[in-house]
Amino acid sequence: MRKRLFDAFRLLLPLGPSRRRDLAALAAHLSEQELSDVRYLAKLRRVGFHPRRLETSTEFFPDKGWPELSLAVEDEEAGAFVRRINAKVADAALLQAFEELKKDALTRIQGLVAPNIVGLDAAKRAAALQLFAAEPVHILLIGDPGTGKTEILRSVERLAPHAVFGLGSGASKAGLTGVYDGNEFHPGLLVLADEGIALVDELNLLKKEDAAGLYSAMEKGFITYDKKGKHERFDARVRVLATANPKGGRFVGKDVRFLKTQLPFEDALLSRFHLFFLVRKPSDRELEEITRRIVKQDIRELPDGDTRLVQAYVRYAEKLIVTFDPKYESMVVNFVDDLKRAEKELIAEVSPRLVIGVIRLAKAFARARLSRHTSAEDVEAAMRLMKDALAGKA
Numbered sequence: 001m002r003k004r005l006f007d008a009f010r011l012l013l014p015l016g017p018s019r020r021r022d023l024a025a026l027a028a029h030l031s032e033q034e035l036s037d038v039r040y041l042a043k044l045r046r047v048g049f050h051p052r053r054l055e056t057s058t059e060f061f062p063d064k065g066w067p068e069l070s071l072a073v074e075d076e077e078a079g080a081f082v083r084r085i086n087a088k089v090a091d092a093a094l095l096q097a098f099e100e101l102k103k104d105a106l107t108r109i110q111g112l113v114a115p116n117i118v119g120l121d122a123a124k125r126a127a128a129l130q131l132f133a134a135e136p137v138h139i140l141l142i143g144d145p146g147t148g149k150t151e152i153l154r155s156v157e158r159l160a161p162h163a164v165f166g167l168g169s170g171a172s173k174a175g176l177t178g179v180y181d182g183n184e185f186h187p188g189l190l191v192l193a194d195e196g197i198a199l200v201d202e203l204n205l206l207k208k209e210d211a212a213g214l215y216s217a218m219e220k221g222f223i224t225y226d227k228k229g230k231h232e233r234f235d236a237r238v239r240v241l242a243t244a245n246p247k248g249g250r251f252v253g254k255d256v257r258f259l260k261t262q263l264p265f266e267d268a269l270l271s272r273f274h275l276f277f278l279v280r281k282p283s284d285r286e287l288e289e290i291t292r293r294i295v296k297q298d299i300r301e302l303p304d305g306d307t308r309l310v311q312a313y314v315r316y317a318e319k320l321i322v323t324f325d326p327k328y329e330s331m332v333v334n335f336v337d338d339l340k341r342a343e344k345e346l347i348a349e350v351s352p353r354l355v356i357g358v359i360r361l362a363k364a365f366a367r368a369r370l371s372r373h374t375s376a377e378d379v380e381a382a383m384r385l386m387k388d389a390l391a392g393k394a
Contacts, residue, residue: 022049022067026085029092034085038069046073047082052090054097055305060108061101066093098313098370106132106368109310113155115300117148122388123277127152129385130197130239131160131314133364134322137357138218138240138272140203142263143279143394144250149243153199156241158302161311161318162196164189168242169205176200177213178234180227190217190236200242204264211269214240218272240273251280256345256392267349274357275386276347277394320372322363328379332358335383339390346390354390358382 019042027035041047053065066089069082101108106128113124126139141149157163166176166189174188176198190198190213198217206214213223217236225232246262253259259278263270270276332355339350348354361382366374388394 019049025067026089029089030085034088037081038085041078041081046071046075046078048072052093054093054309055303056309057303057306060112060303060306061097061309064093064097066090094312097309098316101309101313102368102370105313105370106365109159109368112159112302112306112310114148114151115155115302117151120148120152120277120279120394122385123152123279123394126275126277126385126389127156127241128159129361129364129368130241131156131310132317132367133239133360134318134367135360135363136218136221136237136239137274137360137364138242139275139277140242140244140270140273141277141279141394142244142246143277144281145245147279147281149279150201153201153241153243155302156197157199158307159310159314160197161315162193163199164193164196165199165201167205168200168203168244169207175207176210177217177223177236178225180225185225185232185234187234188213190214190223190238191234193238194235195237196239198236198238198240200240202244203242204244204246206269215268215272242273251278256347259392260347270348271351271353273348274353274360275389276392277389278347278392279394317367317370320367320370322366322372322374324359324363324374328362328374328376331376331379331383335386339387347392348390350390354386358386361385 023035023039023042026038030038038047042049048070049067050070051065052068053063054061056063068086068089071079071082106125109131110121110125110128113127114120117124123139123141130137130139141152143149153165157165168176174186176188176190178188178191179186188210189200193199213236216223217238218240221235221237223234223236225234244264246259247264248262251259251262335358336350336355339346339354343350358379359382362374362378365378365381366372371378
């Protein structure tokens with residue numbers, strides 16, 4: 001009886017200022033009934049409030065917080081209510097963060113790609129953009145050793161919701177495609193990376209037995225395997241981000257036509273990549289900046305909170321079906337015509353695959369800002385990135 005009277009008295013009293021602020025913060029995310037129930041439990045001291053936040057670095061995303069309910073008594077029904085409310089508010093806070101992030105998401109994410117490597121801005125932007133490509137976009141970083149190519153792959157491995165890293169030589173018996181052990185199939189990197197990003201370091205060491213599987217995965221999204229008359233097919237719907245060293249280990253000279261002779265691949269493989277970046281040793285200015293960082297021990301690590309937020313944002317963006325507006329067709333046609341006239345100065349031939357690449361890149365730019373439709377700015381950004389790649393600029 002005394003407890004009932006005490007509870008009735010508590011219900012008559014107003015909440016304190018801090019609890020009123022917490023309730024006001026929750027109001028935008030809850031129904032009137034849910035808010036009333038929270039107020040009721042708070043007045044009875046059955047729930048309390050404590051701050052919750054996105055644990056990201058302020059450099060990547062400003063600290064955002066919201067109140068979370070905590071159960072003050074053992075009550076199964078109240079506990080279930082608290083868990084449901086907390087999940088609902090956390091989801092709403094995350095969506096709110098996405099709305100703020102989409103304004104310059106790609107630029108922020110690019111800053112997390114190999115942050116300790118000076119330069120390579122075009123290659124880093126392409127790697128960040130590849131996270132948002134729903135259709136295959138394949139990228140090749142080819143150049144001198146020790147220039148940060150592998151660091152870009154390792155960053156994408158951290159940032160992507162699903163990515164698998166491996167060596168072109170095949171770090172395991174399964175290699176890039178897979179291998180049978182008796183009747184058991186052991187999937188290789190391409191199969192393991194299905195519906196994600198296949199990160200292949202030192203592709204110039206590609207085994208001959210893996211080449212056909214790589215071509216098929218990049219072109220068709222699956223690999224086939226024949227074993228004792230048995231024909232098997234395995235999904236490998238991947239976006240490939242690969243590195244390679246040129247013939248002789250490093251590039252010699254600066255003329256694009258001469259550099260093309262140093263590429264270690266046949267046209268059959270090169271033609272399957274949408275973007276190529278020639279990575280050279282650092283310039284004097286970049287070397288000076290690298291030296292300053294080393295002396296200052298200014299080495300950045302990717303915070304777990306940043307990578308978790310990027311993964312969640314990419315997963316959310318992946319659900320969007322983006323359309324390419326036909327009204328931008330003339331922009332792409334004129335762009336390709338201009339490229340064709342300058343083809344001798346480009347690192348790769350101008351082909352229909354590059355046209356497809358521009359369209360897919362434009363759609364990825366749109367998806368990165370959570371838009372279902374490409375804009376003229378998306379198309380222009382895709383063309384600039386493609387032009388930089390074809391000119392050998394990383």
